[in-house]
Every structure is written in C-alpha cells, then in structure tokens.
Amino acid sequence: xxxxxxxxxxxxxxxxxxxxxxxxxxxxxxxxxxxxxxxxxxxxxxxxxxxxxxxxxxxxxxxxxxxxxxxxxxxxxxxxxxxxxxxxxxxxxxxxxxxxxxxxxxxxxxxxxxxxxxxxxxxxxxxxxxxxxxxxxxxxxxxxxxxxxxxxxxxxxxxxxxxxxxxxxxxxxxxxxxxxxxxxxxxxxxxxxxxxxxxxxxxxxxxxxxxx
Numbered sequence: 315x316x317x318x319x320x321x322x323x324x325x326x327x328x329x330x331x332x333x334x335x336x337x338x339x340x341x342x343x344x345x346x347x348x349x350x351x352x353x354x355x356x357x358x359x360x361x362x363x364x365x366x367x368x369x370x371x372x373x374x375x376x377x378x379x380x381x382x383x384x385x386x387x388x389x390x391x392x393x394x395x396x397x398x399x400x401x402x403x404x405x406x407x408x409x410x411x412x413x414x415x416x417x418x419x420x421x422x423x424x425x426x427x428x429x430x431x432x433x434x435x436x437x438x439x440x441x442x443x444x445x446x447x448x449x450x451x452x453x454x455x456x457x458x459x460x461x462x463x464x465x466x467x468x469x470x471x472x473x474x475x476x477x478x479x480x481x482x483x484x485x486x487x488x489x490x491x492x493x494x495x496x497x498x499x500x501x502x503x504x505x506x507x508x509x510x511x512x513x514x515x516x517x518x519x520x521x522x523x524x525x526x
Contacts, residue, residue, distance in 0.1 A: 368505045371397050372411075372522040376501040379413050380526045385444045386467050394446075401505050403447040410447035412454050412502040413468070416483045417441045419476055420494035427472040438483040438492055439475040444468035452504040455523065456483040490525050499526040 374397050375385075383390050394403060394411060401409040416438050417423075424432035440459045444467075459481050463474045475481045490498060506519040 367399060368401075368503060368520050368522050369524075371399075371401075372501045372503040372524050375411060375413075375503075376499065376524050376526050379501060380499050384467055385411070385413055385446065391446050405448060407448045408451075408506045410445065410449055410451045410504050413442070413444040414440055414454065414456075414483070414500045414502070415442035415497060416456075416486055416492070416500060417475075417497035418492040418494050422495075423472055424476045427476045429473060429476040432476050433479060434476055434482060436494060438486040439470075439481045440483055441470050441472075441475055441497065442468045443470065448506075451506055451519070452521065454502055455521075456486050456489075456500075489523075500524070501526070 371394075375394050378390075378393070379385060383393075385391060385394065391403065398409060401407070403409050403411060418438050419432065419434045419436065421432070421435065424430075424435055440457070443459045443464055445454075457480075459470060460478075463470050463478060463481060465471065470481060486492075492498065501522075501524045503522045504519055505522075
C-alpha cells in the first residue's frame with residue numbers, strides 16, 4: 315500500500331543555501347572593487363592637497379624673487395624651506411626650486427655688450443638662474459644654462475646671453491610670448507611624493523611653473 319506521507323527532508327543544495335552563496339559572492343565582488351576605489355580616492359585627495367601646497371609655496375617664493383630676494387644665500391633658502399613645510403629642500407631632499415629670469419634680446423643689448431654678430435637677437439634667453447634643493451629630481455622645462463656662464467647671484471652677463479645659443483630658453487614663447495626688451499621671472503618647483511608611488515600611476519611627483 316503506497317505511503318502518502320510527504321518527505322520533509324530538505325536538500326543541502328536548496329534555495330536558501332544558494333541564496334547565501336550568492337550573497338557571499340556579491341560581498342566579495344563589492345569588497346574587491348570598493349577597497350581599491352577608496353584607496354584611489356584617498357591618494358587623489360592627498361595629491362590634491364599637496365599640489366595646492368606646492369603651488370602656494372612656488373607663488374610665495376616667486377613674489378620674494380621678483381622683489382629682489384637673493385636665493386643664493388643660505389638664509390633666504392632657509393625661508394623657502396620653512397614655507398615648504400613637509401617637503402625638504404636639501405641636496406638629497408624631496409623638492410627642488412628653479413628660479414630664472416628670461417628676457418628677449420634686442421639690438422641695443424647686443425650693441426651695449428659689444429657683440430657685433432648677435433645670434434640670439436629676437437630670442438628669449440636666460441639672464442639669471444638659481445637652483446637649490448635636490449637638483450637630481452628634475453631640470454627646467456626650458457633648458458639649463460651651463461654653470462660656467464652663471465656668475466654671482468645667478469646672473470648671466472649680456473656678453474654671453476647675446477651670443478651663446480646654450481642660453482636660449484627653449485619652447486619658452488609657447489608659454490609666454492615676449493616683445494624685444496621684455497623680461498619675466500619664472501619659478502619652477504618639483505615635489506617628489508615617494509610615499510604615494512605605490513598607489514599612484516604618477517611615479518614622479520608634482521611640477522609647478524609660475525611666471526611673474
């Protein structure tokens with residue numbers, strides 16, 4: 315005689331078990347996506363904060379430079395270091411400052427310098443260059459004047475910048491066109507951020523360029 319009693323046993327792979335398994339997979343998937351996203355947002359926030367700080371430091375130093383502060387002096391460089399906060403402006407530090415005066419050569423410059431053949435006539439040239447901090451981190455975007463042309467307080471003589479092609483500021487007029495006889499002061503600063511390299515695709519740091 316057939317047994318009409320219902321079998322109340324539940325399969326181990328029933329719907330509730332499958333739902334719990336799906337939830338665990340969803341949680342694992344969410345975690346694998348959310349953690350890198352949160353880390354990325356944190357790194358972006360830190361880089362943004364340091365970038366704002368870097369820009370402000372470059373602006374403050376630039377104002378001092380335009381007003382005649384002599385950054386070849388250790389005391390003035392110490393002021394820049396205090397402004398830099400957590401970035402270190404030493405020979406092995408995490409930042410470098412590059413200060414330049416750029417002028418477009420005109421005929422009166424060549425005449426006054428006694429340079430009859432004036433190959434740099436009508437071109438932007440470096441008339442001053444001061445760099446301090448860790449110079450191995452980065453060079454200027456517009457060239458590096460040879461050290462033998464740089465004199466006291468970083469100045470470069472007109473007899474040199476009128477004729478030495480190595481003193482031409484390359485690609486400068488794409489940034490700031492000058493008229494003959496005009497000059498501008500430029501501050502370039504680079505900040506290395508080694509503590510963020512693990513989480514950032516930018517393995518170099520933060521570059522700032524300001525013109526005054």
